[in-house]
Amino acid sequence: MKTAIVNIGGIFSGDINAPFRDGDALLMADGLIQSVGTLSPAEVEAADVVIDAAGTFAAPGLIDSHVHITFGDYTPRQKTVGFLESYVHGGVTSSITASEVHTPGRPKDPVGVKALAVAAMKCFADYRPGGMKVHAGALILEPGLTDEDLREVAHAGLRFVKAGFGAFPSPYDYVPLIESARRHGLISMVHTGGASIPGSSGIWAEHLVAMQPDISFHVNGGPIAIPEAGFDRLIHETKVAMQLCTAGNLRTALLIAQKMTATGTLDRLLIATDTPTGSGIMPLGMLYTISHLVALGGMAPEIAIAAATGNNARHFRLNAGVIAPGRDADVILLDAGTGGSQPDALSAMRNGDVPSVAAVVTAGIPRFVGASRNTPRGMRNVRTAHSRIVQTFDGASH
The missing domain is CATH 3.20.20.140 (Metal-dependent hydrolases)
Structure with missing residues (x-):
């Protein structure tokens, strides 16, 4: 399966030494991240599934x-x-x-x-x-x-x-x-x-x-x-x-x-x-600890995300935890929750809010898109924009 995520508002890399990545799109295939940055119309069209991130933040799982x-x-x-x-x-x-x-x-x-x-x-x-x-x-x-x-x-x-x-x-x-x-x-x-x-x-x-x-x-x-x-x-x-x-x-x-x-x-x-x-x-324990370190401890959100992703991957010798070509295609989309006071996931964490999980992809396969059953729905309309697979991965029923 080839999966693309487009219209990303920001990318947490998971690498504590360079915690953000430039770009607004990801391409995944065969369980791995293929490219990070900007996708051509042809690359998007060739994907089996296209997820519209609607301006949310992408992070390693x-x-x-x-x-x-x-x-x-x-x-x-x-x-x-x-x-x-x-x-x-x-x-x-x-x-x-x-x-x-x-x-x-x-x-x-x-x-x-x-x-x-x-x-x-x-x-x-x-x-x-x-x-x-x-x-x-x-x-x-x-x-x-x-x-x-x-x-x-x-x-x-x-x-x-x-x-x-x-x-x-x-x-x-x-x-x-x-x-x-x-x-x-x-x-x-x-x-x-x-x-x-x-x-x-x-x-x-x-x-x-x-x-x-x-x-x-x-x-x-x-x-x-x-x-x-x-x-x-x-x-x-x-x-x-x-x-x-x-x-x-x-x-x-x-x-x-x-x-x-x-x-x-x-x-x-x-x-x-x-x-x-x-x-x-x-x-939501991981997200709670991230928000506690950011809102109460003054840690930058991107550093806390890296401690929960890339740092774990490095010390336990895993190929996951970092958004980069060749790494495991485990990606989540984060947003501020509907009804909150903050406009995006970064601000939400600084405020002490647990961010909304708007989509989860593991091994390049969407597990749900649009709504987690354990967090409030995000402010943005994350959706499956295109799918050649029978399943749409819509999380609305959760």
């Missing part, structure tokens, strides 16, 4: 880098079916597992945790709920795992390991396994802050300094934040990516963003939700 999936589009933590498909209506086009820790009766022995991670990875390899790409399968580090075990799962295609829920006496016991993960090219993700579920333990800055992992999960708390002195240690004594989550502590999220802005380390800032957990299902 949001990447939620902290989602507690299990199997299928179901969460036993909240007993909810279809939550991932619902997140697509919040502009989330990719999610990254925070480990399948909430799977009922999950195993904790080496054979079991390996089997759980590999099974989750393979189950989601070709399963796209609502069009979302789910990067599943994170090996939960438990006592008894060896360097050979990590080599084995890496060879099987696993990409992630998770520290923080294992039955180790001390967080320092994770250090050798994190070193093994690094040797085998696995991305290491570490719970940060106070305990989040019964049986887990607190992990503070001194532990992360010893581990030197790739990602500090919910550094603002999940939901309990680490002592504030630890933020400076993580910024200056590690290269860890620091993830802010909607389900965490808002005050410390704003403080961390301020510190990272002052130290020029925003390329290490990630935005995620840490849901579903005790905080619930949050289809």
